[in-house]
Each structure stands twice: as C-alpha cells, then as structure tokens.
Amino acid sequence: MSNEQPTGASLSQGATIGARLNMLTHLHKLEARRGIAEIFNNPVSNFMTILVIAIALALPAGLQILLDNSKSLSESWDGASRISLYLKTDLKENRLYSLADEIRQQNDVAKVDVITQKQALDDFKQRSGFADALSQLDSNPLPPVLVIQPSPSHSTPQASELMLAEFDRIPEVDIAQLDLDWVRKLYAIIQLAEKAASALGIALGLAVLLIVGNTIRLSVQNRREEIEVVKLVGATDGFIRRPFLYTGLWYGLFAGITCWLILNISLLWLQESVANLAGLYQSQFSLSGLGAIQSLQLILISCGLGLLGSWLSVGRHIRQIEPR
Amino acid sequence: MIEFAEVSKRYPNGQEALKRVTFELADGEMAFLTGHSGAGKSTLLKLICLMERATSGQVVVNNKNLNRTSKRNIPSVRRNIGMIFQDHRLLFDRSVFDNVALPLIIAGYPHREIGRRVRAALDKVGLLSKEKHTPIMLSGGEQQRVGIARAVVNKPPLLLADEPTGNLDPELSSEIMKLFEQFNQVGVSLLIASHDLSLIAQMHYRTLVMKEGQLVSDQIEATTDNEAVSYE
Numbered sequence: 353m354s355n356e357q358p359t360g361a362s363l364s365q366g367a368t369i370g371a372r373l374n375m376l377t378h379l380h381k382l383e384a385r386r387g388i389a390e391i392f393n394n395p396v397s398n399f400m401t402i403l404v405i406a407i408a409l410a411l412p413a414g415l416q417i418l419l420d421n422s423k424s425l426s427e428s429w430d431g432a433s434r435i436s437l438y439l440k441t442d443l444k445e446n447r448l449y450s451l452a453d454e455i456r457q458q459n460d461v462a463k464v465d466v467i468t469q470k471q472a473l474d475d476f477k478q479r480s481g482f483a484d485a486l487s488q489l490d491s492n493p494l495p496p497v498l499v500i501q502p503s504p505s506h507s508t509p510q511a512s513e514l515m516l517a518e519f520d521r522i523p524e525v526d527i528a529q530l531d532l533d534w535v536r537k538l539y540a541i542i543q544l545a546e547k548a549a550s551a552l553g554i555a556l557g558l559a560v561l562l563i564v565g566n567t568i569r570l571s572v573q574n575r576r577e578e579i580e581v582v583k584l585v586g587a588t589d590g591f592i593r594r595p596f597l598y599t600g601l602w603y604g605l606f607a608g609i610t611c612w613l614i615l616n617i618s619l620l621w622l623q624e625s626v627a628n629l630a631g632l633y634q635s636q637f638s639l640s641g642l643g644a645i646q647s648l649q650l651i652l653i654s655c656g657l658g659l660l661g662s663w664l665s666v667g668r669h670i671r672q673i674e675p676r
Numbered sequence: 677m678i679e680f681a682e683v684s685k686r687y688p689n690g691q692e693a694l695k696r697v698t699f700e701l702a703d704g705e706m707a708f709l710t711g712h713s714g715a716g717k718s719t720l721l722k723l724i725c726l727m728e729r730a731t732s733g734q735v736v737v738n739n740k741n742l743n744r745t746s747k748r749n750i751p752s753v754r755r756n757i758g759m760i761f762q763d764h765r766l767l768f769d770r771s772v773f774d775n776v777a778l779p780l781i782i783a784g785y786p787h788r789e790i791g792r793r794v795r796a797a798l799d800k801v802g803l804l805s806k807e808k809h810t811p812i813m814l815s816g817g818e819q820q821r822v823g824i825a826r827a828v829v830n831k832p833p834l835l836l837a838d839e840p841t842g843n844l845d846p847e848l849s850s851e852i853m854k855l856f857e858q859f860n861q862v863g864v865s866l867l868i869a870s871h872d873l874s875l876i877a878q879m880h881y882r883t884l885v886m887k888e889g890q891l892v893s894d895q896i897e898a899t900t901d902n903e904a905v906s907y908e
Contacts, residue, residue, distance in 0.1 A: 371786035371787075371788075372784060372786065374786065374787065375784055375785065375786045375787055376784065378787055379784075578767055578769075580765075581765045581766075581767060581778075582778065582782070583751075583754075584725070584727075584754065584759055584765065585754065585755075585759070585778055585779045585782060585826065586751045586752070586753075586754035586755035586779060586782055586783070587751060587782045588751045588782075591782055674727070675727055676727070
C-alpha cells in the first residue's frame with residue numbers, strides 16, 4: 353500500500369471482464385451458500401417455516417391431483433356412455449335373447465350384454481350382503497336388463513339421447529336409462545371444485561408469500577448491525593438484498609421438495625383404499641400421482657413464491673436500515 | 677478534498693448540531709477535529725459520508741457536491757471514503773480476512789486481487805498472521821487495526837476516523853496515530869475526530885476545534901497540553 357499512490361476506490365485497473373464475471377459467479381456461489389447456512393443455523397424454527405409453506409402448498413396441489421384423477425375417471429366413462437334397458441319382469445327368457453339379437457342388428461350399437469333375472473339376483477346377493485333375506489323371497493323382483501354399448505360414432509351425448517328415446521318406445525322396455533346423466537353431474541361438480549381449488553391455491557399462494565416475507569423480515573432485522581456496516585463501506589441495496597433472495601429461494605426449494613414428499617406419501621396412503629373402492633365398482637382405476645413435469649412445476653412454483661416473497665419483503669426493510 | 681461552506685445541520689428533534697460551519701481540507705492534508713462530546717464532531721463526519729444531510733450550506737467531498745448526490749449514488753461516495761469507528765464496527769461472525777475484504781467484495785474486485793490487497797492491508801497494520809482469526813479473539817487495539825485495514829484496503833483518497841483511540845491506552849493510541857501518519861505520507865487525506873488533546877498536541881497537525889456546533893478554532897498546532905484552554 354505504501355509505495356502506491358492512492359487511487360480511490362475506482363475499480364481496479366487491469367481486471368478483465370472475464371475476471372469480473374468470475375468474481376460475480378464466485379459471489380453468487382458464496383451468497384447461495386450463506387443463504388443455506390442461514391437456514392441450517394437455526395434448523396428447528398426454519399424447518400417449521402418450511403413445513404408450514406409445504407403444507408400451504410400441499411393443500412391446493414393435493415386437491416388438484418384429486419380433481420385430475422376424478423376428471424380422468426369421468427372422461428373414461430364419458431366415452432362409454434352405456435344405455436341400460438330395464439325390461440318388464442314377466443318377459444320370457446327366449447324373448448329376452450331375441451330382443452337382444454334384434455338390437456344387436458342395429459348399426460349404431462356396438463355391443464349388447466344380457467343380464468337375466470337370475471344373474472341379476474345372484475349378483476345382487478353377492479354384493480349387497482342380503483343373501484339370506486333375498487332367499488326368503490318367493491319370486492325374483494329384479495328385472496332382466498340389456499346393457500347397450502353404442503358404437504363409437506354414436507356415443508356422443510346427443511346421439512345417445514336419440515337412441516334412448518328410440519329404445520324407450522320398444523314395448524318390452526320398462527325403463528330406458530342413460531348412464532351418462534350422473535357423469536354429467538359429476539363433471540359439473542368437478543368444474544365447481546376446480547374453481548374452488550384455484551381460489552384456494554391463490555389464497556394459499558398469498559399466504560406463502562406472507563410467510564416467506566415475514567421470515568425474511570425477521571432475518572433482516574436480526575442482521576441489522578451487519579447491514580449497517582456493509583452499507584457504511586459502500587454496499588448497494590442490491591448487494592445487500594442478494595443473500596436474502598437466496599434464502600427465500602432456498603425456502604421455496606426445500607418447501608417444494610417437502611410438499612412433494614407430503615403429497616406422495618398421502619397418495620401412497622390413499623392408494624390401497626382407492627384400489628379397494630375401485631374393486632367394488634369392478635374398475636381397474638388407481639390414483640395417478642405427480643408426473644415428472646408436474647413435480648417440476650410444483651417445485652418451480654414453490655421456488656418462485658419463495659423468491660418473490662423475499663423480494664417483496666427485503667427491499668422495503670433494507671431501505672429502512674440506515675447506518676447511525 | 678473536503679469543503680464545507682456555511683453548513684448547518686438541524687436534527688428533526690430541533691437540536692442544532694452544526695451552525696454555519698466553513699472549512700476546507702486540502703488534498704493530502706491531515707487534520708484533527710476536537711471538542712466536547714456533543715459539540716458536533718460526529719455530525720460533521722456523518723455529513724461527509726452521507727449518513728446525514730446538511731440542512732443548509734454546501735458540502736463538497738472529492739469534488740462531488742453531496743447536496744446533489746441522490747440516494748442511489750451514496751454507495752459510490754462511500755467507496756471513496758475509508759471510515760474508522762470507535763467501536764470498530766466489525767462483523768463478528770466472519771474472519772479478519774473476510775472483514776477486511778468486505779469493501780473489495782462489494783466493489784466487485786476479482787478474487788485473486790482481493791487476496792493480494794487484503795494481505796497487503798493486514799501486513800500494513802501488523803496483523804497478517806491473524807487473518808484467519810475472528811475479531812472476537814483479538815484485543816481492542818487489534819480490532820481497531822482490523823478496522824483500519826478495512827478502511828484502507830481499497831485505497832480511498834480520504835480517511836475519516838471517529839474517536840479511533842477512544843478505547844485504547846496511550847501506547848496503543850500513539851501506534852494507531854503513527855499508522856495514520858504513514859497513510860498521510862503516501863497522499864491520503866485524513867480527518868480524525870478525537871478528544872484526546874494530549875495526543876493531538878504531540879502530533880503537531882492542524883486542529884479544528886468545535887464548540888456547540890460552531891467551529892471556534894482552526895490552528896496548525898494545538899496550543900498546549902492543557903486541555904481546558906483550547907475548549908474555552
């Protein structure tokens with residue numbers, strides 16, 4: 353120092369742009385590490401914060417997963433809009449089969465399944481658990497049923513309804529029912545639930561911003577003295593902001609990963625019950641969890657919220673701290 | 677280097693800390709600033725490094741009019757001023773090396789140059805062997821020298837010191853003053869606020885005396901060892 357003229361704090365001469373860039377990446381690494389250290393310095397309370405954020409994210413994300421699942425479920429039924437013809441109970445068995453054959457001849461019908469009265473009763477006995485009570489009956493109260501699968505070209509709701517009206521006119525038919533109806537209702541409910549999930553997502557996203565913002569505010573206040581010193585030696589607000597932004601980003605990342613774990617564990621836990629339920633409906637349905645892209649989206653959104661939350665908070669609070 | 681023209685400072689609570697202060701510190705000059713506590717020494721230093729703003733009058737530092745410096749440009753003004761505090765203001769969770777490196781990191785110096793400059797500054801204050809220590813492990817005098825190394829590491833043309841020897845015994849104090857003289861010899865301007873009149877008297881430098889916010893005396897040498905005289 354002694355043999356050089358004081359040059360002031362103008363940036364050092366001879367430093368190439370490459371060297372500067374190196375320094376910048378070096379600094380970012382340093383600050384990223386310091387941000388993590390900040391979290392691990394106080395593991396218990398920071399883990400709680402992360403857990404709170406993760407739960408706040410898991411609620412709307414979990415709801416979204418359930419909705420996606422029920423949508424795929426209803427869509428798979430939507431294509432197979434079956435028509436059930438409940439026939440008159442006094443119908444002879446051979447007339448039943450001939451009627452089925454007649455209907456099979458129609459070119460808008462893909463498949464006709466026959467459920468005789470006896471089959472219906474056996475099935476009912478097996479599933480309802482009223483086997484003993486049913487055996488007391490003198491006659492079979494259940495009607496024979498024809499389950500009609502429209503050909504793919506006629507499985508739209510409108511075409512199905514036309515067919516339904518047609519079948520209703522057959523004299524042997526007691527009731528003709530389109531299985532699509534309840535699917536439509538389910539679909540409307542799902543749409544409603546989807547809107548509710550979006551609202552919930554927005555509200556909880558805001559909550560995450562507030563949680564991160566508040567945590568960062570405390571962290572800024574804890575480091576007030578350090579910020580004053582750094583300001584005194586000429587640090588810009590941007591420089592001071594950076595480590596806090598990294599802390600926010602890490603909060604988001606850890607919370608995103610935790611949220612992903614929570615969701616997957618819950619899905620695993622539900623899987624058996626769902627399989628059981630699906631079995632009762634003779635369905636191969638199983639819950640589909642988060643795919644790779646959705647997992648990535650979840651973690652990115654979480655990181656984004658962490659970063660945004662700390663960015664919204666840190667600027668304001670750093671500006672308030674001036675060295676005295 | 678520093679020009680004050682009719683500078684007054686009134687704090688929001690109505691206290692008038694500076695009243696029409698006018699003086700000039702030439703490039704490469706070293707001067708002491710003295711007076712009772714509450715006489716306005718700290719306020720004067722704070723105006724130079726923009727910790728406070730003048731209520732009226734002009735403050736020009738390093739040919740920059742500080743009245744017209746926007747908040748955004750405060751960091752660049754501070755980077756040209758080395759500041760030394762009575763309470764050192766070190767970061768206790770970082771090593772001596774990292775403390776001294778702080779101004780260079782902030783200014784974006786390349787990694788290798790930081791190492792070179794920090795070690796040069798620590799060598800200058802005689803603490804090269806303690807770069808890996810944390811400040812808490814050092815004595816008061818050593819902590820102050822770390823503060824000085826941090827102030828000079830980016831070679832600012834101006835050093836401000838606010839009671840740099842306030843907590844030190846006479847021997848350490850004169851060591852610190854010798855360091856300041858060495859910086860002055862290589863062309864650094866210094867303004868040192870101190871109420872240690874005996875020390876100032878030994879040094880034979882220009883001394884600005886403040887009383888109740890006014891500059892009451894501006895002499896090349898402090899008069900005597902008798903502290904009371906120069907105040908009253």
